[in-house]
Amino acid sequence: MSLDKMIEKIAALQNPTVAGLDPKLDYIPQYIRYQAYAKYGQTLEGAAEAILQYNKGLIDALCGIVPAVKPQAAYYEMYGWQGVRTLCETIRYAREKGMYVILDGKRNDIGATMESYAAAWLGLTQIEGKLESAFGADALTVNGYLGSDGINPLLKVCSEGDKGIFVLVKTSNPSSGELQDRALATGETIYRAMGASCEEWGKSLPGKYGYSGVGAVVGATYPAQLGELREAMPYTFFLVPGYGAQGGGAKDVAPGFDRNGLGAIVNASRSILCAWKKTNAAPEDFAKAAAAEAVRMRDDIMSEVGAIRLPE
Amino acid sequence: MSLDKMIEKIAALQNPTVAGLDPKLDYIPQYIRYQAYAKYGQTLEGAAEAILQYNKGLIDALCGIVPAVKPQAAYYEMYGWQGVRTLCETIRYAREKGMYVILDGKRNDIGATMESYAAAWLGLTQIEGKLESAFGADALTVNGYLGSDGINPLLKVCSEGDKGIFVLVKTSNPSSGELQDRALATGETIYRAMGASCEEWGKSLPGKYGYSGVGAVVGATYPAQLGELREAMPYTFFLVPGYGAQGGGAKDVAPGFDRNGLGAIVNASRSILCAWKKTNAAPEDFAKAAAAEAVRMRDDIMSEVGAIRLPE
Numbered sequence: 001m002s003l004d005k006m007i008e009k010i011a012a013l014q015n016p017t018v019a020g021l022d023p024k025l026d027y028i029p030q031y032i033r034y035q036a037y038a039k040y041g042q043t044l045e046g047a048a049e050a051i052l053q054y055n056k057g058l059i060d061a062l063c064g065i066v067p068a069v070k071p072q073a074a075y076y077e078m079y080g081w082q083g084v085r086t087l088c089e090t091i092r093y094a095r096e097k098g099m100y101v102i103l104d105g106k107r108n109d110i111g112a113t114m115e116s117y118a119a120a121w122l123g124l125t126q127i128e129g130k131l132e133s134a135f136g137a138d139a140l141t142v143n144g145y146l147g148s149d150g151i152n153p154l155l156k157v158c159s160e161g162d163k164g165i166f167v168l169v170k171t172s173n174p175s176s177g178e179l180q181d182r183a184l185a186t187g188e189t190i191y192r193a194m195g196a197s198c199e200e201w202g203k204s205l206p207g208k209y210g211y212s213g214v215g216a217v218v219g220a221t222y223p224a225q226l227g228e229l230r231e232a233m234p235y236t237f238f239l240v241p242g243y244g245a246q247g248g249g250a251k252d253v254a255p256g257f258d259r260n261g262l263g264a265i266v267n268a269s270r271s272i273l274c275a276w277k278k279t280n281a282a283p284e285d286f287a288k289a290a291a292a293e294a295v296r297m298r299d300d301i302m303s304e305v306g307a308i309r310l311p312e
Numbered sequence: 313m314s315l316d317k318m319i320e321k322i323a324a325l326q327n328p329t330v331a332g333l334d335p336k337l338d339y340i341p342q343y344i345r346y347q348a349y350a351k352y353g354q355t356l357e358g359a360a361e362a363i364l365q366y367n368k369g370l371i372d373a374l375c376g377i378v379p380a381v382k383p384q385a386a387y388y389e390m391y392g393w394q395g396v397r398t399l400c401e402t403i404r405y406a407r408e409k410g411m412y413v414i415l416d417g418k419r420n421d422i423g424a425t426m427e428s429y430a431a432a433w434l435g436l437t438q439i440e441g442k443l444e445s446a447f448g449a450d451a452l453t454v455n456g457y458l459g460s461d462g463i464n465p466l467l468k469v470c471s472e473g474d475k476g477i478f479v480l481v482k483t484s485n486p487s488s489g490e491l492q493d494r495a496l497a498t499g500e501t502i503y504r505a506m507g508a509s510c511e512e513w514g515k516s517l518p519g520k521y522g523y524s525g526v527g528a529v530v531g532a533t534y535p536a537q538l539g540e541l542r543e544a545m546p547y548t549f550f551l552v553p554g555y556g557a558q559g560g561g562a563k564d565v566a567p568g569f570d571r572n573g574l575g576a577i578v579n580a581s582r583s584i585l586c587a588w589k590k591t592n593a594a595p596e597d598f599a600k601a602a603a604a605e606a607v608r609m610r611d612d613i614m615s616e617v618g619a620i621r622l623p624e
Contacts (some may be wrong), residue, residue: 022425025439033440044446047439074421076426078437080403081400082445085393106420108455109386113334116386125390127337127359128345129521134356134392143420145457145480147487168457173422175459179505185495193491 001217002207003164005138006100007262009067011125011308015224015298016261018068018102018239021055021090021258022075027273028054029283048082051075055090059097061243061287064077065294068100070239070267091137102239103137108170110149118157122165139164141217141239144194148168155214158205164213164237166202167223169194170221170229172242191225195233202235209262209311211237218256220248220266225253238264243295244271254304261308267295313525314519315476315549317450318412318575321379323622328573330380330551331602332581333367333402334387339585342364343597360394363387366598367402371409371587373599377606380412382551387453404500405448408539414551415449415475422461430469431532434477449474451549453529455495456506463513467526470517476525479513482541484554503548507541521574521623523549529615530568532560532578539567542575550576556583556609573620580609 010016025033028050036050059069069090076087091101107117121140124131144151144167154165170180170191180191188196195216202212212235218226220242228236240258242248243266256264271278275293276286302308322328322402328468337345340362358492371381375425381402405414433452436443443454456463456479466477482492482503492503507528514524524547530538532554550568554560555578568576583590587605588598614620 024424037440042440042442044437044439045445047437072421072425072428074425074432077432078428078446080432080437080444081393081397083432083446084396088393106455107386108418108480109384110483110487112336113384113386116384116390120386120392120395122390125359125392127354127356128349130354132356132392134390134395143418143455143457143480145455145486145491147490147492149485149487171422171458172524173458173461175422175461178459179457179502180459182502182505183497185497185499187497190491193394193494197490277385280347296571 002213003139003207003211004207004209005162006068006164006265007207007209007211009100010265013065013067013309014083014302014308015067015299016257016265016305016308017066017294018070018265018267018268018299019058019066019272021058021069021071021271021293023051023273024075025050029276029286031283044080045082048079048086050085051079052086052089053274055247055288056093058290059094059099061291062294063097063099065291065298068102068265069094070102070104073105088135091135095136101137102139102141103143104165106141106143108143108150110146111153114150114153118154122163123157123161139166141166141168143168145196155201155204158160159261164215166215166217166239167198169198169216170222170225171216172221172246176219180245192232195229195236196308198236199233211235211262215239217241220253221246223252223255226253230256230258240264240266244268250300250304255302257305260311261305266301267296271297282283314517314525316519316521317453317474317527318476318577319521319523319622320575321412323620325377325379326614327377327379328529328569328577328617328620329378329585329606329609329613330382330577330579331370331374331378331606332403332579333370333383334581335363335366335585336387337362341588341598343595352593356392357394360391360398363391363395364398364401368405369599370602371406371411373603374606375409375411377603377610377620380414380577381406382414382416385415385417393513400447402482402579403447407448413449414453414478415447416453418453418455420455420458420462422458423465426462426465429464434466434475435469435473451478453478453480455480456509467513467516470525476527478527478529478551479506479510480527481510482530482534482537484533488531503537504544507545507548511545514547523547523574527551529553531564533558534584535564535567538565542568542570552576552578556580562616565613569617572623573617578613
């Protein structure tokens with residue numbers, strides 16, 4: 001019913017980061033791609049198989065270092081249902097290896113439709129009374145533009161199944177301010193209003209460590225807002241994109257953490273996935289290079305955070 | 313590069329409605345479900361097969377009456393990748409039957425990730441230089457909370473492939489006002505600001521009939537705002553949910569239309585999908601009952617709209 005399981009994994013590994021699994025074919029060593037094409041052709045199925053093998057290699061190398069992975073749905077949907085099958089198998093494999101899985105789908109809808117998304121990604125699907133797990137992630141990113149009707153169905157599933165959500169509050173992209181930074185008549189910004197809603201929604205999903213099951217997405221590229229929101233949203237854990245390739249550094253993410261070293265999990269995707277290319281490693285060493293980059297990122301961020309301890 | 317293809321289909325059938333394909337197992341006649349379970353078991357695959365057969369029956373019955381279908385992604389994702397395969401096959405089948413397909417996925421993200429969603433749902437996916445169609449819908453619903461970075465990648469794909477998008481502006485649900493109705497410091501509401509962005513984004517995708525390739529989702533349950541937005545957004549076609557089961561009637565949707573009877577396409581899902589239950593029809597007549605309800609809805613709305621004509 002909260003993000004406690006994620007928080008415990010972060011503390012156990014002393015690593016407040018998550019590896020974004022946003023695989024592009026370009027990132028995948030040629031030998032993995034060509035093995036897959038030999039089996040399934042240069043097709044959606046062949047591409048999906050290459051991504052699955054690449055992801056498994058990454059997960060094997062990262063699972064002892066990084067507490068969580070965050071597959072981004074778009075990079076799987078672009079390979080059709082075959083890509084979505086790879087997403088499903090990636091989620092299962094990462095969980096088998098003990099990793100916490102945040103599905104980055106930014107889903108949003110209302111009522112029965114949101115219930116269906118909740119069943120799809122976090123909960124169970126009922127088939128004539130039988131319960132089946134469709135994707136079975138641990139947490140889901142969501143977009144709150146539709147208001148409480150779009151969030152309440154998720155809270156129910158989170159509370160039944162020990163799952164969590166992350167609501168978009170202040171995103172990391174250059175144009176995020178077009179809407180999110182606009183001032184309301186009350187003087188507060190839209191992102192502050194969305195943040196206040198997160199604090200409110202979280203009340204029904206309290207956690208053991210002071211953070212609710214309703215997290216927020218707050219970009220590393222806006223450190224001032226990250227600090228402002230950390231103060232304004234004391235019960236809301238932050239998922240922080242924008243470190244690394246998008247330009248954020250350890251000092252930029254530091255304002256997202258509390259005095260226990262909790263409060264934020266920082267995502268990096270490209271810098272980990274492409275580490276083997278950047279370091280001119282042999283293609284066969286892609287996973288080793290990813291792990292080395294994950295360690296570097298952990299040490300970089302922990303140099304600002306100090307230590308992570310679970311409050312009593 | 314616009315919504316012209318949809319507009320032409322609306323005019324040809326003199327029917328400004330879209331059938332929402334939001335299939336729940338409850339809606340599907342038992343004989344279809346049990347045939348599927350006999351083949352694949354009471355599994356995600358069995359449920360997905362039942363939905364596909366049900367959808368095909370509906371599409372066969374509706375394709376001569378209704379210009380478009382709008383499958384809602386959540387109702388397929390809840391049956392795992394097998395459900396997403398059914399979504400893919402439903403899109404293909406509807407397009408083969410000449411229907412315009414609006415994928416209701418409310419996708420949202422930025423940059424390369426949004427490019428991947430655009431490739432997935434509207435465009436083509438590149439695999440080592442070969443181009444493959446992943447889902448191949450005609451239009452996609454999207455959420456604009458992230459600003460232009462989340463919309464621009466779609467505009468490019470729409471312009472290359474004669475596709476369109478519908479951006480959430482004022483949604484039909486009770487809590488839509490929590491954020492969308494809030495007043496900005498400038499005095500305008502958030503939904504008006506989002507509407508103004510749609511008009512701006514649409515400039516790069518002009519259409520032959522006065523409407524751009526960037527449409528907007530505006531609910532039938534708020535007729536005053538629908539009329540206000542019709543006036544404020546003259547180049548933006550509206551996708552109007554909320555008719556029927558959600559409470560909106562023909563008089564409620566009327567303010568969405570212009571003097572040519574264009575400007576809006578009204579969605580109904582449950583009332584069409586469950587028509588056979590409501591009318592106590594034989595289960596074998598589920599598609600016939602859906603078609604009869606689609607005709608009733610068309611006539612109801614056209615009694616307000618008058619006639620639809622394409623401007624020269």
